[in-house]
Amino acid sequence: MTMDVVNLREFYSSQLGVVARRLINRGIQKRWQDAQGQRVLGFGYPTPYLGLFRDRCERCIAFMPAAQGVLKWPTARATLSTLVEERALPLPDAAVDRILLVHALEMSDDPEALLREVWRILAPSGRLLAVVPNRRGVWARTDATPFGHGRPYSRSQISDLLRRTWFTPVSWSEALFVPPLQQGWLMRSAPAWERIGGATSLPLAGVHVVEATKQVVRPISAKRERIRLIPSLEPSLVPSPMQADDPDLPARPR
Template sequence: MTYDTVRIMLDEVRSADVFYDTSAGAGVVRLLARRLTARWPDLRGLNLLGLGYTAPFLSEWRDQSALTVAAHLGTVPDTMLHRHEADCVVSCSHLPFPDLSFDRILMVHALETAPSGRELLRSVWKVLRDNGKLILIVPNRRGLWALSDTTPYGQGTPYSQRQVRRLLQEGMFHVETCETALYPPLFPLLRSPRLSTAIERAGETVLPACGGVVILEAVKNLWGGVPLTVGKRTFSLRRRLVEAE
Protein backbone atom coordinates (compact mmCIF):
# COMPACT_ATOMS: atom_id res chain seq x y z
CA MET A 1 0.00 0.00 0.00
CA THR A 2 1.55 3.29 -1.09
CA TYR A 3 1.85 6.47 0.93
CA ASP A 4 -0.65 8.24 -1.35
CA THR A 5 -3.19 5.47 -0.83
CA VAL A 6 -2.85 5.66 2.94
CA ARG A 7 -3.16 9.46 2.82
CA ILE A 8 -6.34 9.28 0.71
CA MET A 9 -7.90 6.75 3.10
CA LEU A 10 -6.96 8.86 6.12
CA ASP A 11 -8.41 12.00 4.51
CA GLU A 12 -11.58 10.05 3.74
CA VAL A 13 -11.97 8.99 7.39
CA ARG A 14 -11.40 12.54 8.61
CA SER A 15 -13.89 14.05 6.16
CA ALA A 16 -16.50 11.43 7.08
CA ASP A 17 -15.92 12.06 10.78
CA VAL A 18 -16.47 15.80 10.36
CA PHE A 19 -19.42 15.42 7.99
CA TYR A 20 -21.45 13.04 10.14
CA ASP A 21 -21.08 15.38 13.12
CA THR A 22 -23.09 18.02 11.22
CA SER A 23 -26.86 18.31 10.88
CA ALA A 24 -26.54 17.44 7.19
CA GLY A 25 -24.67 14.27 8.10
CA ALA A 26 -27.37 13.34 10.58
CA GLY A 27 -29.92 13.87 7.81
CA VAL A 28 -28.03 11.49 5.52
CA VAL A 29 -27.92 8.84 8.24
CA ARG A 30 -31.66 9.24 8.81
CA LEU A 31 -32.50 8.78 5.11
CA LEU A 32 -30.13 5.88 4.48
CA ALA A 33 -30.89 4.09 7.75
CA ARG A 34 -34.51 3.81 6.65
CA ARG A 35 -33.35 1.88 3.58
CA LEU A 36 -30.96 -0.31 5.54
CA THR A 37 -33.38 -1.35 8.25
CA ALA A 38 -36.01 -2.13 5.61
CA ARG A 39 -33.55 -4.64 4.13
CA TRP A 40 -32.28 -5.98 7.44
CA PRO A 41 -35.03 -5.43 10.02
CA ASP A 42 -33.85 -8.04 12.52
CA LEU A 43 -30.24 -9.14 13.07
CA ARG A 44 -30.71 -10.89 16.40
CA GLY A 45 -28.11 -13.60 16.88
CA LEU A 46 -26.15 -12.63 13.76
CA ASN A 47 -22.57 -11.42 13.32
CA LEU A 48 -22.29 -8.01 11.62
CA LEU A 49 -19.22 -6.42 10.03
CA GLY A 50 -19.00 -2.79 8.92
CA LEU A 51 -16.24 -1.87 6.46
CA GLY A 52 -15.20 1.71 5.73
CA TYR A 53 -16.90 4.39 7.80
CA THR A 54 -20.00 2.65 9.14
CA ALA A 55 -20.28 3.69 12.80
CA PRO A 56 -23.32 5.99 12.29
CA PHE A 57 -25.21 3.15 10.58
CA LEU A 58 -24.16 0.18 12.73
CA SER A 59 -25.87 1.75 15.73
CA GLU A 60 -29.18 0.72 14.15
CA TRP A 61 -28.40 -2.94 14.96
CA ARG A 62 -25.80 -2.82 17.73
CA ASP A 63 -28.34 -3.87 20.37
CA GLN A 64 -29.56 -6.75 18.19
CA SER A 65 -26.58 -8.49 16.65
CA ALA A 66 -24.55 -11.09 18.50
CA LEU A 67 -21.30 -9.46 17.33
CA THR A 68 -20.75 -6.07 15.71
CA VAL A 69 -17.34 -5.12 14.30
CA ALA A 70 -16.54 -1.72 12.76
CA ALA A 71 -13.41 -1.87 10.62
CA HIS A 72 -11.65 1.02 8.91
CA LEU A 73 -9.60 0.44 5.76
CA GLY A 74 -6.01 1.66 5.70
CA THR A 75 -3.99 3.26 8.49
CA VAL A 76 -5.67 5.37 11.17
CA PRO A 77 -3.95 6.75 14.32
CA ASP A 78 -5.06 5.19 17.62
CA THR A 79 -6.39 8.54 18.81
CA MET A 80 -8.85 8.56 15.91
CA LEU A 81 -10.10 5.02 16.51
CA HIS A 82 -11.90 5.99 19.72
CA ARG A 83 -13.40 9.07 18.09
CA HIS A 84 -14.62 7.01 15.12
CA GLU A 85 -15.90 4.15 17.27
CA ALA A 86 -13.86 1.69 15.20
CA ASP A 87 -12.88 -1.69 16.56
CA CYS A 88 -9.96 -2.30 14.18
CA VAL A 89 -8.07 -1.15 11.11
CA VAL A 90 -7.66 -3.65 8.28
CA SER A 91 -5.96 -4.01 4.92
CA CYS A 92 -8.04 -3.92 1.76
CA SER A 93 -6.39 -7.06 0.41
CA HIS A 94 -6.63 -9.12 3.60
CA LEU A 95 -9.28 -9.05 6.31
CA PRO A 96 -7.96 -10.50 9.60
CA PHE A 97 -11.03 -12.63 10.28
CA PRO A 98 -11.58 -16.36 9.84
CA ASP A 99 -13.39 -17.47 6.71
CA LEU A 100 -17.19 -17.54 6.97
CA SER A 101 -17.20 -15.29 10.09
CA PHE A 102 -20.06 -12.88 9.38
CA ASP A 103 -23.74 -13.19 8.53
CA ARG A 104 -24.06 -9.59 7.33
CA ILE A 105 -21.49 -7.13 5.94
CA LEU A 106 -22.17 -3.42 5.40
CA MET A 107 -19.76 -1.39 3.25
CA VAL A 108 -19.93 2.42 3.28
CA HIS A 109 -17.10 4.74 2.10
CA ALA A 110 -15.02 1.67 1.32
CA LEU A 111 -15.10 0.52 -2.30
CA GLU A 112 -14.69 3.97 -3.88
CA THR A 113 -11.42 4.67 -2.03
CA ALA A 114 -9.93 1.16 -2.05
CA PRO A 115 -6.74 0.75 -4.13
CA SER A 116 -8.23 -2.42 -5.63
CA GLY A 117 -11.98 -2.94 -5.50
CA ARG A 118 -11.60 -6.48 -6.82
CA GLU A 119 -9.20 -7.49 -4.04
CA LEU A 120 -11.45 -5.94 -1.41
CA LEU A 121 -14.55 -7.75 -2.65
CA ARG A 122 -12.64 -11.02 -2.84
CA SER A 123 -11.62 -10.61 0.81
CA VAL A 124 -15.23 -9.82 1.72
CA TRP A 125 -16.41 -12.94 -0.13
CA LYS A 126 -14.14 -15.10 2.04
CA VAL A 127 -15.33 -13.83 5.43
CA LEU A 128 -19.04 -13.74 4.52
CA ARG A 129 -20.97 -16.89 5.33
CA ASP A 130 -22.45 -18.87 2.49
CA ASN A 131 -25.98 -17.79 3.39
CA GLY A 132 -24.89 -14.28 4.35
CA LYS A 133 -25.77 -10.93 2.77
CA LEU A 134 -23.78 -7.87 1.74
CA ILE A 135 -25.04 -4.29 1.46
CA LEU A 136 -22.79 -1.95 -0.48
CA ILE A 137 -23.28 1.83 -0.63
CA VAL A 138 -21.22 3.77 -3.19
CA PRO A 139 -21.44 7.28 -4.67
CA ASN A 140 -23.60 7.36 -7.78
CA ARG A 141 -21.79 8.61 -10.89
CA ARG A 142 -25.05 10.11 -12.17
CA GLY A 143 -25.91 11.87 -8.90
CA LEU A 144 -25.11 15.36 -7.66
CA TRP A 145 -23.43 14.24 -4.47
CA ALA A 146 -20.45 12.77 -6.35
CA LEU A 147 -19.72 16.24 -7.79
CA SER A 148 -19.06 17.89 -4.42
CA ASP A 149 -15.82 17.23 -2.59
CA THR A 150 -17.16 18.78 0.63
CA THR A 151 -18.72 15.46 1.69
CA PRO A 152 -17.31 11.92 1.84
CA TYR A 153 -19.61 11.02 -1.07
CA GLY A 154 -17.50 13.24 -3.32
CA GLN A 155 -14.28 11.36 -2.50
CA GLY A 156 -12.79 8.50 -4.46
CA THR A 157 -14.28 6.94 -7.58
CA PRO A 158 -18.08 7.07 -8.10
CA TYR A 159 -19.83 4.20 -9.86
CA SER A 160 -22.80 3.79 -12.14
CA GLN A 161 -25.23 0.99 -11.34
CA ARG A 162 -23.90 -1.03 -14.26
CA GLN A 163 -20.27 -0.61 -13.19
CA VAL A 164 -20.78 -1.70 -9.60
CA ARG A 165 -22.99 -4.61 -10.68
CA ARG A 166 -20.25 -5.83 -12.97
CA LEU A 167 -17.63 -5.45 -10.25
CA LEU A 168 -19.73 -7.50 -7.83
CA GLN A 169 -20.31 -10.19 -10.44
CA GLU A 170 -16.57 -10.41 -11.07
CA GLY A 171 -16.12 -10.77 -7.30
CA MET A 172 -18.46 -13.80 -7.30
CA PHE A 173 -21.49 -12.03 -5.87
CA HIS A 174 -25.07 -12.17 -7.11
CA VAL A 175 -26.89 -8.83 -6.90
CA GLU A 176 -30.41 -9.26 -5.51
CA THR A 177 -31.49 -5.62 -5.35
CA CYS A 178 -30.08 -2.35 -6.70
CA GLU A 179 -31.51 1.11 -6.09
CA THR A 180 -30.43 4.71 -5.69
CA ALA A 181 -31.04 6.94 -2.68
CA LEU A 182 -30.17 10.36 -1.26
CA TYR A 183 -32.15 12.63 -3.57
CA PRO A 184 -32.24 15.90 -1.57
CA PRO A 185 -29.58 18.44 -2.62
CA LEU A 186 -26.68 19.12 -0.30
CA PHE A 187 -26.95 20.61 3.17
CA PRO A 188 -29.93 23.02 3.47
CA LEU A 189 -32.84 20.65 2.85
CA LEU A 190 -31.33 17.83 4.91
CA ARG A 191 -31.84 19.81 8.11
CA SER A 192 -35.61 19.40 7.81
CA PRO A 193 -36.61 15.75 8.41
CA ARG A 194 -40.09 16.17 6.97
CA LEU A 195 -39.00 18.02 3.82
CA SER A 196 -36.00 15.78 3.11
CA THR A 197 -38.12 12.65 3.51
CA ALA A 198 -40.72 14.05 1.09
CA ILE A 199 -38.01 14.83 -1.49
CA GLU A 200 -36.51 11.37 -1.03
CA ARG A 201 -39.81 9.66 -1.72
CA ALA A 202 -40.53 11.89 -4.72
CA GLY A 203 -37.07 11.19 -6.15
CA GLU A 204 -37.67 7.46 -6.03
CA THR A 205 -40.63 7.94 -8.37
CA VAL A 206 -39.52 10.81 -10.62
CA LEU A 207 -35.73 10.23 -10.94
CA PRO A 208 -35.11 6.64 -9.86
CA ALA A 209 -31.59 6.51 -11.33
CA CYS A 210 -30.24 9.86 -10.12
CA GLY A 211 -29.92 9.52 -6.35
CA GLY A 212 -26.69 10.48 -4.65
CA VAL A 213 -25.72 6.89 -3.85
CA VAL A 214 -26.23 3.41 -5.24
CA ILE A 215 -27.33 0.78 -2.73
CA LEU A 216 -26.93 -2.88 -3.62
CA GLU A 217 -27.76 -6.01 -1.66
CA ALA A 218 -25.87 -9.11 -2.79
CA VAL A 219 -25.29 -12.72 -1.82
CA LYS A 220 -22.38 -15.02 -2.56
CA ASN A 221 -22.31 -16.79 -5.88
CA LEU A 222 -21.28 -20.26 -4.73
CA TRP A 223 -21.32 -21.77 -8.19
CA GLY A 224 -19.35 -19.12 -10.03
CA GLY A 225 -15.82 -19.53 -11.23
CA VAL A 226 -12.91 -17.13 -11.28
CA PRO A 227 -12.59 -15.85 -14.89
CA LEU A 228 -9.43 -16.82 -16.73
CA THR A 229 -7.24 -14.33 -18.50
CA VAL A 230 -7.50 -14.73 -22.25
CA GLY A 231 -4.17 -14.67 -24.06
CA LYS A 232 -2.40 -16.06 -27.06
CA ARG A 233 -0.52 -19.27 -26.53
CA THR A 234 1.32 -21.58 -28.86
CA PHE A 235 1.70 -25.29 -28.35
CA SER A 236 4.28 -27.58 -29.81
CA LEU A 237 2.77 -30.96 -30.62
CA ARG A 238 4.91 -33.97 -31.21
CA ARG A 239 3.81 -36.95 -33.25
CA ARG A 240 5.00 -40.32 -32.17
CA LEU A 241 5.13 -42.95 -34.85
CA VAL A 242 4.69 -46.51 -33.73
CA GLU A 243 5.56 -49.29 -36.09
CA ALA A 244 2.73 -51.76 -36.40
CA GLU A 245 3.63 -55.44 -36.40
Protein backbone atom coordinates in the same frame (compact mmCIF):
# COMPACT_ATOMS: atom_id res chain seq x y z
CA MET B 1 -8.55 8.72 -2.88
CA THR B 2 -9.18 7.75 0.73
CA MET B 3 -10.51 10.38 3.13
CA ASP B 4 -9.10 10.77 6.61
CA VAL B 5 -11.22 9.35 9.41
CA VAL B 6 -11.28 12.74 11.17
CA ASN B 7 -12.90 14.39 8.14
CA LEU B 8 -15.50 11.61 8.01
CA ARG B 9 -16.33 12.12 11.68
CA GLU B 10 -16.68 15.88 11.20
CA PHE B 11 -19.07 15.41 8.26
CA TYR B 12 -21.37 13.09 10.22
CA SER B 13 -21.35 15.55 13.10
CA SER B 14 -22.70 18.33 10.84
CA GLN B 15 -26.36 18.98 10.09
CA LEU B 16 -25.96 17.68 6.54
CA GLY B 17 -24.25 14.53 7.83
CA VAL B 18 -27.05 13.86 10.32
CA VAL B 19 -29.63 14.12 7.53
CA ALA B 20 -27.56 11.89 5.22
CA ARG B 21 -27.21 9.25 7.94
CA ARG B 22 -30.95 9.27 8.65
CA LEU B 23 -31.88 8.88 4.98
CA ILE B 24 -29.33 6.15 4.26
CA ASN B 25 -30.40 4.29 7.41
CA ARG B 26 -33.88 4.06 5.91
CA GLY B 27 -32.46 2.44 2.79
CA ILE B 28 -30.44 -0.03 4.86
CA GLN B 29 -33.44 -0.95 7.01
CA LYS B 30 -35.51 -1.73 3.91
CA ARG B 31 -32.96 -4.38 2.94
CA TRP B 32 -32.04 -5.68 6.41
CA GLN B 33 -35.04 -5.35 8.68
CA ASP B 34 -33.73 -7.79 11.27
CA ALA B 35 -30.26 -9.08 12.06
CA GLN B 36 -31.05 -10.94 15.26
CA GLY B 37 -28.56 -13.72 15.94
CA GLN B 38 -26.38 -12.66 12.98
CA ARG B 39 -22.67 -11.82 12.91
CA VAL B 40 -22.43 -8.36 11.35
CA LEU B 41 -19.27 -6.67 10.06
CA GLY B 42 -18.98 -3.11 8.79
CA PHE B 43 -16.06 -2.02 6.59
CA GLY B 44 -14.90 1.45 5.56
CA TYR B 45 -16.54 4.03 7.81
CA PRO B 46 -19.70 2.13 8.81
CA THR B 47 -20.08 3.24 12.43
CA PRO B 48 -22.87 5.81 11.80
CA TYR B 49 -25.01 2.91 10.52
CA LEU B 50 -24.00 -0.09 12.64
CA GLY B 51 -26.13 1.17 15.51
CA LEU B 52 -29.10 -0.36 13.67
CA PHE B 53 -27.80 -3.87 14.46
CA ARG B 54 -25.46 -3.61 17.46
CA ASP B 55 -28.02 -4.39 20.16
CA ARG B 56 -29.82 -7.23 18.35
CA CYS B 57 -27.16 -9.19 16.47
CA GLU B 58 -24.89 -11.86 17.93
CA ARG B 59 -21.81 -9.70 17.42
CA CYS B 60 -21.08 -6.45 15.60
CA ILE B 61 -17.62 -5.16 14.67
CA ALA B 62 -16.22 -2.37 12.50
CA PHE B 63 -13.12 -2.66 10.29
CA MET B 64 -11.50 0.54 9.05
CA PRO B 65 -8.75 0.51 6.40
CA ALA B 66 -5.22 1.53 7.36
CA ALA B 67 -5.09 4.33 4.77
CA GLN B 68 -8.14 5.98 6.36
CA GLY B 69 -7.43 5.56 10.08
CA VAL B 70 -9.61 4.32 12.89
CA LEU B 71 -11.72 5.82 15.67
CA LYS B 72 -12.92 4.18 18.86
CA TRP B 73 -16.45 2.84 18.49
CA PRO B 74 -18.72 2.85 20.40
CA THR B 75 -17.43 5.72 22.51
CA ALA B 76 -18.99 4.70 25.85
CA ARG B 77 -18.60 0.91 25.61
CA ALA B 78 -15.96 -1.69 24.95
CA THR B 79 -14.20 -1.05 21.64
CA LEU B 80 -15.64 -2.87 18.64
CA SER B 81 -13.60 -1.15 15.92
CA THR B 82 -10.10 -1.90 14.66
CA LEU B 83 -7.59 -0.92 11.99
CA VAL B 84 -7.04 -3.50 9.22
CA GLU B 85 -5.37 -4.05 5.88
CA GLU B 86 -8.16 -4.34 3.31
CA ARG B 87 -6.45 -7.13 1.35
CA ALA B 88 -5.84 -9.28 4.44
CA LEU B 89 -8.82 -9.05 6.80
CA PRO B 90 -8.02 -10.71 10.16
CA LEU B 91 -10.88 -13.23 10.07
CA PRO B 92 -11.10 -16.89 9.02
CA ASP B 93 -13.12 -18.07 6.04
CA ALA B 94 -16.93 -17.79 6.30
CA ALA B 95 -16.69 -15.97 9.63
CA VAL B 96 -19.55 -13.44 9.31
CA ASP B 97 -23.17 -13.52 8.11
CA ARG B 98 -23.62 -9.95 6.89
CA ILE B 99 -21.18 -7.30 5.70
CA LEU B 100 -21.96 -3.59 5.32
CA LEU B 101 -19.68 -1.51 3.07
CA VAL B 102 -19.87 2.27 3.50
CA HIS B 103 -17.21 4.65 2.11
CA ALA B 104 -15.32 1.53 1.04
CA LEU B 105 -15.57 0.65 -2.65
CA GLU B 106 -15.24 4.21 -3.93
CA MET B 107 -12.24 4.86 -1.65
CA SER B 108 -10.37 1.61 -2.34
CA ASP B 109 -7.34 1.52 -4.65
CA ASP B 110 -8.28 -2.03 -5.68
CA PRO B 111 -12.03 -2.65 -5.18
CA GLU B 112 -11.86 -6.08 -6.83
CA ALA B 113 -9.24 -7.31 -4.35
CA LEU B 114 -11.31 -5.88 -1.49
CA LEU B 115 -14.48 -7.67 -2.63
CA ARG B 116 -12.66 -10.97 -3.07
CA GLU B 117 -11.43 -10.70 0.49
CA VAL B 118 -14.97 -9.85 1.61
CA TRP B 119 -16.20 -12.92 -0.30
CA ARG B 120 -13.70 -15.07 1.59
CA ILE B 121 -14.87 -14.11 5.08
CA LEU B 122 -18.60 -14.09 4.22
CA ALA B 123 -20.62 -17.20 5.04
CA PRO B 124 -22.11 -19.14 2.07
CA SER B 125 -25.61 -17.93 3.01
CA GLY B 126 -24.38 -14.44 3.88
CA ARG B 127 -25.42 -11.06 2.53
CA LEU B 128 -23.44 -8.05 1.38
CA LEU B 129 -24.90 -4.52 1.46
CA ALA B 130 -22.92 -1.75 -0.23
CA VAL B 131 -23.64 1.98 -0.07
CA VAL B 132 -21.94 3.49 -3.13
CA PRO B 133 -22.01 7.04 -4.56
CA ASN B 134 -24.11 7.39 -7.70
CA ARG B 135 -22.14 8.65 -10.70
CA ARG B 136 -25.15 10.61 -11.97
CA GLY B 137 -26.07 12.12 -8.61
CA VAL B 138 -25.41 15.63 -7.35
CA TRP B 139 -23.65 14.37 -4.21
CA ALA B 140 -20.81 12.90 -6.29
CA ARG B 141 -20.16 16.30 -7.90
CA THR B 142 -19.19 18.24 -4.77
CA ASP B 143 -16.20 17.87 -2.46
CA ALA B 144 -18.20 19.12 0.52
CA THR B 145 -19.27 15.58 1.44
CA PRO B 146 -17.45 12.21 1.54
CA PHE B 147 -19.65 10.99 -1.32
CA GLY B 148 -17.84 13.41 -3.63
CA HIS B 149 -14.47 11.75 -3.02
CA GLY B 150 -13.13 8.63 -4.64
CA ARG B 151 -14.76 6.90 -7.60
CA PRO B 152 -18.57 7.00 -8.02
CA TYR B 153 -20.36 4.17 -9.82
CA SER B 154 -23.31 3.70 -12.11
CA ARG B 155 -25.68 0.80 -11.51
CA SER B 156 -24.20 -1.23 -14.36
CA GLN B 157 -20.65 -0.63 -13.10
CA ILE B 158 -21.52 -1.89 -9.62
CA SER B 159 -23.28 -4.92 -11.07
CA ASP B 160 -20.29 -5.81 -13.24
CA LEU B 161 -17.89 -5.35 -10.33
CA LEU B 162 -19.95 -7.59 -8.06
CA ARG B 163 -20.29 -10.33 -10.67
CA ARG B 164 -16.55 -10.31 -11.39
CA THR B 165 -15.90 -10.90 -7.70
CA TRP B 166 -18.38 -13.80 -7.31
CA PHE B 167 -21.40 -11.91 -5.95
CA THR B 168 -24.95 -11.83 -7.30
CA PRO B 169 -26.89 -8.53 -6.94
CA VAL B 170 -30.40 -9.26 -5.64
CA SER B 171 -31.96 -5.86 -4.80
CA TRP B 172 -31.41 -2.16 -5.41
CA SER B 173 -32.57 1.09 -3.92
CA GLU B 174 -31.41 4.71 -3.85
CA ALA B 175 -31.11 7.43 -1.23
CA LEU B 176 -30.11 11.10 -0.89
CA PHE B 177 -32.38 12.73 -3.47
CA VAL B 178 -32.15 16.01 -1.54
CA PRO B 179 -29.37 18.37 -2.77
CA PRO B 180 -26.28 18.51 -0.50
CA LEU B 181 -26.79 22.09 0.69
CA GLN B 182 -26.45 23.35 4.26
CA GLN B 183 -29.77 25.19 4.37
CA GLY B 184 -32.28 24.68 7.14
CA TRP B 185 -35.45 24.70 5.03
CA LEU B 186 -33.88 22.23 2.58
CA MET B 187 -32.84 19.85 5.34
CA ARG B 188 -36.33 19.99 6.84
CA SER B 189 -37.82 19.03 3.47
CA ALA B 190 -35.44 16.08 2.98
CA PRO B 191 -38.10 13.39 3.70
CA ALA B 192 -40.32 14.88 1.00
CA TRP B 193 -37.44 14.78 -1.49
CA GLU B 194 -36.90 11.10 -0.67
CA ARG B 195 -40.58 10.23 -1.13
CA ILE B 196 -40.82 12.02 -4.48
CA GLY B 197 -37.51 10.65 -5.74
CA GLY B 198 -38.31 7.09 -4.72
CA ALA B 199 -41.83 7.20 -6.16
CA THR B 200 -40.73 8.60 -9.53
CA SER B 201 -37.47 6.57 -9.80
CA LEU B 202 -35.42 9.67 -10.49
CA PRO B 203 -31.85 8.80 -11.61
CA LEU B 204 -30.27 11.62 -9.57
CA ALA B 205 -30.01 9.94 -6.15
CA GLY B 206 -26.84 10.52 -4.19
CA VAL B 207 -26.08 6.86 -3.44
CA HIS B 208 -26.96 3.35 -4.53
CA VAL B 209 -27.85 0.82 -1.85
CA VAL B 210 -27.26 -2.61 -3.38
CA GLU B 211 -27.65 -6.00 -1.71
CA ALA B 212 -25.80 -9.05 -3.04
CA THR B 213 -25.38 -12.70 -2.16
CA LYS B 214 -22.26 -14.80 -2.22
CA GLN B 215 -21.90 -17.15 -5.17
CA VAL B 216 -20.75 -20.60 -4.08
CA VAL B 217 -19.77 -22.53 -7.18
CA ARG B 218 -19.23 -26.28 -6.89
CA PRO B 219 -16.03 -27.28 -8.74
CA ILE B 220 -16.58 -29.67 -11.64
CA SER B 221 -13.81 -32.20 -12.13
CA ALA B 222 -12.48 -32.54 -15.66
CA LYS B 223 -12.73 -35.93 -17.35
CA ARG B 224 -9.43 -37.70 -17.63
CA GLU B 225 -8.47 -38.87 -21.09
CA ARG B 226 -8.26 -42.63 -21.34
CA ILE B 227 -4.69 -43.76 -21.95
CA ARG B 228 -4.21 -46.45 -24.58
CA LEU B 229 -1.27 -48.78 -24.04
CA ILE B 230 0.55 -49.55 -27.31
CA PRO B 231 3.11 -52.40 -27.15
CA SER B 232 6.61 -51.60 -28.24
CA LEU B 233 7.39 -53.63 -31.42
CA GLU B 234 10.73 -54.04 -33.15
CA PRO B 235 10.99 -53.03 -36.83
CA SER B 236 10.33 -55.96 -39.19
CA LEU B 237 13.48 -55.34 -41.27
CA VAL B 238 15.82 -55.74 -38.32
CA PRO B 239 16.78 -59.45 -37.87
CA SER B 240 16.81 -60.95 -34.44
CA PRO B 241 20.11 -62.41 -33.12
CA MET B 242 18.84 -65.95 -33.83
CA GLN B 243 18.11 -65.06 -37.45
CA ALA B 244 21.57 -63.65 -37.95
CA ASP B 245 23.22 -66.93 -36.80
CA ASP B 246 20.95 -69.35 -38.80
CA PRO B 247 22.58 -70.21 -42.21
CA ASP B 248 19.26 -71.58 -43.62
CA LEU B 249 17.56 -68.18 -43.38
CA PRO B 250 17.93 -65.65 -46.25
CA ALA B 251 20.59 -63.07 -45.84
CA ARG B 252 19.75 -59.60 -44.53
CA PRO B 253 18.99 -57.22 -47.38
CA ARG B 254 21.51 -54.47 -47.97
